[in-house]
Structures are given as structure tokens and as C-alpha cells.
Amino acid sequence: MLEFHTPSAEDKPLFEKKSKFLAYEYYFSYCMLWKDSIGITICKNDTALYIHIQEDDCFLLPIAEDLLKAMDELETYCKESGTRFQLECVPSKEALELQQKGYEIEHVRNLDDYIYESQKLIKLPGKHLQSKRNHVSQFERKYTYVVQPLTKELFPECMKMVSTTWLNGKEMNKEIKDELHAIQTAFDNWDLLGLVGILICVDHHLTAFTIGEVIDEKLAIVHFEKGDVSYSGIYSVVNQLFCSMYLSDVQYINRQEDVGVEGLRKAKLSYQPVMMEEKYRVRKP
Structure with a gap:
């Protein structure tokens, strides 16, 4: 059974200090800055680093070398613990990989x-x-x-x-x-x-x-x-x-992101982004 805890200074080494992802949620700073406000907890084992957000009752993409193994482990944990199995803020590359493996994905524009x-x-x-x-x-x-x-x-x-x-x-x-x-x-x-x-x-x-x-x-x-x-x-x-x-x-x-705020979206677009890091919701069909 996975055991989650609130992130602290001691957990910094669990996060790689390199840009594996462009999405900002996958870095130590995000977990520390927002842990109190939205209830972030983490779990690290030999398979992956798992991140759960209590406010939205969801997980981020497991940070793992073997993503499918981590997804299987997370599904098992959710079944055994009665936790909802849903991922948010999954980058497009990984979301498309999961779609090919039978997962259901949904683009969430407000979170790009x-x-x-x-x-x-x-x-x-x-x-x-x-x-x-x-x-x-x-x-x-x-x-x-x-x-x-x-x-x-x-x-x-x-x-x-x-x-x-x-x-x-x-x-x-x-x-x-x-x-x-x-x-x-x-x-x-x-x-x-x-x-x-x-x-x-x-x-x-x-x-x-x-x-x-x-x-x-x-x-x-x-x-x-x-x-x-x-x-x-x-x-x-x-x-x-x-x-x-x-x-x-x-x-x-x-x-x-712009969280769907019209004025913020207009302002961010006006600076001509070179790309959008699209984010997806992932569920079991």
C-alpha cells in the first residue's frame, strides 16, 4: 500500500532538478508552495514519485521510468484504498501514450x-x-x-x-x-x-x-x-x-496557466507564446 505524506524540506532530493517536464506542477517548488492550500501529499517508492491533490481529489502523472508499471500500481492503490483514480495536468506526450494503452483522456484548456x-x-x-x-x-x-x-x-x-x-x-x-x-x-x-x-x-x-x-x-x-x-x-x-x-x-x-480567466488569457496570448504545454485529464474508461 502506498503511503502518502505532506512534502517537506527533506523531500527535495526526490525531485529531479532538471526539466523532464515543461509543466510546472512536476517540480518541488509547486508542491511546497501549494501544499497547504490544496492539500498536496506525495509518496516515493522504487516505482515512482506519486503526487495527490486533495482539493480536486486527483493525482498528477506519476514521475517514473516505467510509466505503465506506475499506473498499474496507482490503480491498485486506488482500488484498495477507495481513492478516486483520476489524473489531472498530464502533459500531452504522456497523455497520448496512455491513450494508446486504453486510458481515456480529455484536454483541459484552462490548465494549459x-x-x-x-x-x-x-x-x-x-x-x-x-x-x-x-x-x-x-x-x-x-x-x-x-x-x-x-x-x-x-x-x-x-x-x-x-x-x-x-x-x-x-x-x-x-x-x-x-x-x-x-x-x-x-x-x-x-x-x-x-x-x-x-x-x-x-x-x-x-x-x-x-x-x-x-x-x-x-x-x-x-x-x-x-x-x-x-x-x-x-x-x-x-x-x-x-x-x-x-x-x-x-x-x-x-x-x-490562465485558469479560464478571459483577461488573463488575453494578456498571456498577447505575449506570443512559442507553444502551449497542453494538459489532460486521464481516467479509466
């Missing part, structure tokens, strides 16, 4: 990750990104600002900013509470998770910050990006500057 080329986010080339270049230019002309690395002594100021300025006018629902908790968890585990970030101050006023992670030379993940929208162009600027400062040697940047 947006993948960008780092150099395009830095240089913003071509007519399709002209508006982004304009936003940056207008911001630079209009404001006197300072950019600096996000360091530990600045964490409280970032939490204050995100809990007041960024939150202003927003409904304090579960999603926002969960995100605020995840940001605080990022600050509390900064070195453990190997995070990097920047912040922008305009006239000594904190206007934006970004938190990200470099997996390897192929992949980086942007975990959080918060800005004061009263400063026109702030998101275009913090996006470009963070990529320029920390991600210029990385091939791809994962900026996560």
Missing part, C-alpha cells in the same frame, strides 16, 4: 501552460510585440524608477504591497487567500526552493515584484508577478526586466 522563449520576452521583437515595446518606452519616459534584486530584507515590504495595493478592490476569496499564503511560503523557503526575484520602485514606492525559479538551461518558471496597475505599463516592464536579469540564458519560460 504558456511557454515563451526567453529572448523574445527580453527583446520584444516584431510587430506583434510592438505594443509591449511601447508600454516599456512610455514607462521609462514617464517614471523615475529603480530595479533591484529581491532580497530577504525586502520580503515584508512585498507582502505589505501585495496585501494592500495589489489587493485593493479585489474580493478576498479562497483563490486570493491561497495565493497570498503561497507567496509568504515562497519567502519563508526562499533558499530551499532556489528562488530569484526583482522589484521595481518608482520614487521610492514599491510598484512591482516578480518571483521565479531557474530549473536548468532549458526551463524557468515565473511563480508570482504582482504590480501596482496605477503605474501604466508596470507589468510589461517587470516582465522584461526580470527575464533580462535572471533568465537570459534559459531557453523557455513557463508563465503558468
